[in-house]
Amino acid sequence: MQYYTDINSYQGDKKTAVTLGKFDSLHRGHQKLISKVRELALEEHIESIVFSFDMQRKSLLTNEERKRHLEQQVDCMIQCPFTKEIREMEAEAFIENILVKTLHASCIVVGTDFHFGHGKRGDIHMLAQYAGVYHYRLVVLEKEMYEGREISSTFVKESLEAGEVERANELLGYSYHMSGIVEHGRRLGRTLGFPTMNVAPAERKIMPRFGVYACRVQIDGEWYCGIGNVGIKPTVTETHRLLTEVFVFGYKGDAYGKMITVEFCAFGRPETRFASVGELKAQVDQDIAFGRAFFQKKCVEV
Numbered sequence: 569m570q571y572y573t574d575i576n577s578y579q580g581d582k583k584t585a586v587t588l589g590k591f592d593s594l595h596r597g598h599q600k601l602i603s604k605v606r607e608l609a610l611e612e613h614i615e616s617i618v619f620s621f622d623m624q625r626k627s628l629l630t631n632e633e634r635k636r637h638l639e640q641q642v643d644c645m646i647q648c649p650f651t652k653e654i655r656e657m658e659a660e661a662f663i664e665n666i667l668v669k670t671l672h673a674s675c676i677v678v679g680t681d682f683h684f685g686h687g688k689r690g691d692i693h694m695l696a697q698y699a700g701v702y703h704y705r706l707v708v709l710e711k712e713m714y715e716g717r718e719i720s721s722t723f724v725k726e727s728l729e730a731g732e733v734e735r736a737n738e739l740l741g742y743s744y745h746m747s748g749i750v751e752h753g754r755r756l757g758r759t760l761g762f763p764t765m766n767v768a769p770a771e772r773k774i775m776p777r778f779g780v781y782a783c784r785v786q787i788d789g790e791w792y793c794g795i796g797n798v799g800i801k802p803t804v805t806e807t808h809r810l811l812t813e814v815f816v817f818g819y820k821g822d823a824y825g826k827m828i829t830v831e832f833c834a835f836g837r838p839e840t841r842f843a844s845v846g847e848l849k850a851q852v853d854q855d856i857a858f859g860r861a862f863f864q865k866k867c868v869e870v
């Protein structure tokens with residue numbers, strides 16, 4: 569996959585099938601658009617492109633994660649910073665300069681509510697109006713729904729904030745996850761009987777509600793089950809540093825310094841400030857039982 573973080577460096581001269589939007593989470597609605605772009609590109613022997621506006625704020629997927637998700641799916645991805653120039657570009661100019669002259673779009677795929685250009689004046693009606701002028705085909709897809717509500721990145725964020733991670737995962741079509749390098753904790757966990765891997769989220773990564781989650785953890789390419797806590801460990805620290813900590817079932821190695829991925833599968837309980845470390849340990853023992861039971865119910869060996 570070709571990857572660009574600046575529209576001006578795009579040099580392709582082939583005709584393309586393009587889908588556009590913020591694509592913050594690559595949820596099931598986004599995936600429908602991406603599948604369509606791939607299908608059209610194959611049919612017409614043209615390149616498939618995902619053009620995403622990088623809003624440069626807190627997001628569900630980091631740019632790196634979004635790139636990784638699309639790596640094997642499309643020919644090209646452009647994460648275009650939402651600069652003043654882009655924000656203030658009139659919609660007609662966006663169609664002519666970006667879609668037609670730069671990307672050579674011959675198919676454009678968007679959802680019914682796609683808006684673009686200065687003041688968000690551009691929409692599917694404007695795109696349809698110029699289709700004949702610039703000889704592109706416009707494909708507008710209906711919004712993918714979940715229990716009567718349109719799937720959106722906003723819906724995913726609300727679900728994660730509420731601890732409804734299982735619903736978030738349904739909306740996404742994959743499990744919400746975070747990655748990072750395992751760092752040293754205070755090594756208190758191992759004296760309590762549950763050694764943990766500590767990972768800090770990327771700076772702009774949105775984290776789910778503080779609390780305990782049944783997790784799947786990828787270490788050195790292998791998947792494990794575990795139980796994790798997202799939060800600031802108020803019982804044992806006062807630094808308020810946000811971390812994910814996981815006790816990985818059956819892992820015996822030394823993971824310090826390794827890059828791991830933690831998938832959030834089910835919410836157990838909110839993070840709590842306990843009166844003593846003894847009370848915390850008693851609760852974590854129950855959390856471990858919750859985690860094991862969750863995966864056993866799914867017939868996963870833990």
Ligand SMILES: Cc1cc2nc3c(=O)[nH]c(=O)nc-3n(C[C@H](O)[C@H](O)[C@H](O)COP(=O)(O)O)c2cc1C
Pocket residue numbers: 753754755756757758762764766780795796797800801802803804813814815838839840841842848852855856
């Ligand atoms: C499943 C699980 C649940 C946890 N729940 C809490 C909690 O509710 N409150 C809290 O202050 N810390 C919680 N922690 C964090 C522990 O305080 C922390 O893992 C322990 O103190 C070891 O920290 P260390 O890695 O710095 O040694 C939890 C950790 C795990 C693995």
Ligand SMILES: Nc1ncnc2c1ncn2[C@@H]1O[C@H](COP(=O)(O)OP(=O)(O)OP(=O)(O)O)[C@@H](O)[C@H]1O
Pocket residue numbers: 588589590591592593596597598600601677678679680681682709710711712713718719720721722723
């Ligand atoms: N549920 C959906 N089904 C089909 N297409 C969708 C769906 N949601 C968004 N799209 C389309 O995907 C593209 C990117 O959408 P975008 O990421 O900008 O919005 P969103 O997912 O609704 O997120 P947000 O809540 O941040 O507005 C747009 O063309 C949009 O119309």
